[in-house]
Each structure stands twice: as structure tokens, then as C-alpha cells.
Amino acid sequence: MHTQHLSPGLEGVVAAETRITEVDGTAGRLVIAGFELSELAGHATFEEMISLLWHDELPDREALAQLQHRLAHLRTAPDIAIQLLASAAEQRLSVMDALLMAAPTLRLGQHEAGSSEPLSLALRIVACLPTLVAAYWRLLQGAEPVSPREDLGHAANYLYMLSGCDPSAAQTHALDTYLCTVADHGLNASTFTARVIVSTRSDILSAVVGALGALKGPLHGGAPGPALDMVFEIGTAERAETYLRAALARGERLMGFGHRIYKVRDPRADVLAAAASQLYEKDGDRELYKLALQVEQTALQLLEELKPGRDLHTNVEFYTALLLHGIGLPTDLFAPTFALGRAAGWIAHCFEQQRADSLIRPQSTYVGPHGRKWAPVEQRQ
Ligand code: ACO
DSSP: OOOOOOOGGGTTOOOOOOSSEEEETTTTEEEETTEEHHHHTTTOOHHHHHHHHHHSSOOOHHHHHHHHHHHHHTOOOOHHHHHHHHHHHHTTOOHHHHHHHHGGGGGTTHHHHSOSSHHHHHHHHHHHHHHHHHHHHHHHTTOOOOOOOTTSOHHHHHHHHHHSSOOOHHHHHHHHHHHHHTSOOSSOHHHHHHHHHHHTTOOHHHHHHHHHHHHTSTTTTSOHHHHHHHHHHHOSGGGHHHHHHHHHHTTOOOTTBOOSSOSSOOHHHHHHHHHHHHHHHHHSOHHHHHHHHHHHHHHHHHHHHHSTTSOOOBOHHHHHHHHHHHHTOOGGGHHHHHHHHHHHHHHHHHHHHHHHTOOOOOOOOOOSOOOOOOOOGGGOO
16 A cells, blocks of 8 residues: 555645746745846846746847847748638637647648757747737638738737737737746646656647647636626626625635735736736726726735635736736637747746656556456446
8 A cells, every 4th residue: 555645736746946937925926037027027028038938048139139030930820720720710719729729730831930950849839829819819800810020029910910000019018028927937737737748758839739728727827818807797896895705605716816826916916917007007998907906905805804814815817817908908818818928938848848858757546446347248237
């Protein structure tokens, strides 16, 4: 009889050493490659973040220009991906499901797009995922996909492909801030999935597709849409308490609150709240921003009252919802846009796992019966 320690959900288990991010759930700190999140978010573009995550350094001018150029050049998705997305749109599949179907096609054309070295594939994935999301979104609206532009940065080009119009500097800056803020976060479920996949010496594209599947669930990347829906349904600050109390009484979870690691406020919530405040100051709906703050305060009070000792605080998703809405993205694009940012982190972890070259293979404790006997099918009851 084995007496191994059981950790349901692997809570508290350390499965890797990483130089990429440090998540301190007690102090509410997030450090990315040595930088506090607040040093990077609002300053770095997503391209700079990619360089930091993949090469452990912020790029100098020349390296940044080279990276921007390579990414911009790799944005065109294979034709078959667009055909696949058109079929998915006919069946009104969710954007995450469509992305999950189209992402594997990025293996096609890999050799024409560059060499087959892992960095080249990684760049192609990061460059093309926004193209797939934007093309699908337009197909869902009955519009033609808009071809990517090479003269725009990563964030601006995504917004351009969605609307067909040049985004404002404020929208682009807000999206860069968002993508950098969510780019990596330790060994979360999707990143762990990616690491497990490459730990078998499988490849980065397989890892990203697996990670997309893990991110799709509402307990991970799917929360911001429902979080914003909740704010809209509440509608006015006076209704917040009744609405939230009733939801908690029904045993529902309030989306945008609680976290496996953070037992204090998620530091990403502060960064995104500041970015949202800036954006709504300029051209957003200030009343919605104020309402969201009031809903957050009421939710925190009720969680403390009704779920004492569980340390439930605002997580990244609550202000993700507000910020992405302020940028002009519909709720259906919240989770896929999260994926576009997190893809940089998934790939950074894949590189790290490949260097470690050790198979991830935990154990399970068998709790089923023993001693059952075979019976031919006609004798089974
Ligand atoms: N609203 C109400 N109650 C909650 C919430 C919430 N948002 N989160 C946790 N709880 C309660 C649970 O019901 C449970 O209560 P109980 O002790 O009475 O049974 C207790 O707190 C502990 O919950 P667990 O599920 O064990 O906590 P875990 O660490 O596994 O969950 C999670 C973390 C999944 C994020 C959870 O807090 C949740 O479901 N939040 C809402 C969804 C959400 O916002 N997800 C995005 C997370 S951030 C990200 O992934 C990028």
C-alpha cells in the first residue's frame, strides 16, 4: 500500500523552476524576469514583452526593430485556416472553439514563412493568432476578413484587422498594456498544460493548441465576459447588493473574484484598473467605470461576509473586462484576446521546459476496487 501525499488540483505542489515570472500570492506581487509588473505594464509594447520573456532581456533598438519586422512579416494565415473559419462561422461556433480549430493549421506554410527552427515557429504562432481571431470575428459578422498590415505594431494591427480602421493611440496603448499584463503568470493551468506537452519532446504548436483548450474554461480565461455581463445586468449601484447577494445565495461564483494563488488583491487588477481609468477618462463611458468600481466594492464586502476566511479578492479578469470593453472589444473576444497575450508566456515556458528536458509525469492514487473477475458478455448483469 502506497502512502504518497495527495494534493488535489496539485495545490501547493512545485513542479518547475522558472526564471520567467515570480507570483507572490501572499504579498500580491508579480515579477516578470526581474521587473515588477508596474515597471513594464504601461511602458512596454507587446513586442518588447515577447523579447523579455523569450530571451530574458529587453531588446535594444536594433533587436526590437528586427523582432517587429519578423512578426509583421509572418501575419498572413494559411488559406485553409480562413476556409475552416468560414465553416465554423456558418455554425456560429464560439471564437475560442474556432481558434482551437484553426490554430493547428499554422503548421502549414511553416517552411515558406521561415526556417523550421523553434523560434521561427514560435514567432509565426504569435504573429498569426490575432489574424485568426480577427478574421473569424469578421466572418461571424458576415464581413470579409481584413488582411494584416506590416506597417502597424502587433496591438494596433489586431485592432485594425477587427474593424478595418486605424485604432487610436489610446486604444493601442491600452491593448499593449493589457497584453503585457497577462503575458505570463507562473504555472497557471494553461501554461502547465503547455509545459506538460513539450515535456514529452512534442512541439510548441501542439503545446499552444493544448494551452488554448485549457484557457477556454470559465475558471481560467473565460471569466471576463461574464464579469462584464454581471456589471451590465446590475445596471445601477443601488441594485448591486441585492443582485450579488442573490447570486451568492444560489451558490454562484462571482466572476472576476478569487484566485488559487493570490490571497490578497491580484496586482494585475491594479495595473488594469489604472489603464482602464486612463482610457475611460479620454474617450470611454465614465459612468460604467464608476459603476464597476461600486460593484467591485459591494462584491468584496459580500464575499468577506458570506465566504469568511476564503480570502476572495478582485482578480485580473474584473478589470480585464472593463479595459477591453473600453478599447471597443465585444465580450466574445475577451477570452481569445487573453489567449493572444498569454501565448507569449506559454512559448517562453515551452523554451524553458525544452531546456530542462524532463518529462512531467505525476502519479495518481488508485481508489477503485480490486479482485474483480472476468465474465463473458452473455453472463454480465
Ligand atoms: N465567488 C464566490 N465564491 C467563491 C469564488 C467566487 N468568485 N471563488 C471561490 N469561492 C469560494 C468557493 O465556493 C469555495 O467556497 P466553500 O469553501 O464554501 O466551498 C471557496 O471559495 C474556495 O474555492 P475553491 O474553488 O476551492 O478555490 P480555488 O482556489 O480552487 O478557485 C478560482 C480559484 C477558480 C479562480 C475561483 O476563485 C473562481 O471560480 N473564481 C471565479 C472565476 C474567475 O474569476 N476566474 C478567473 C481566475 S483568474 C485567471 O485564471 C486568469
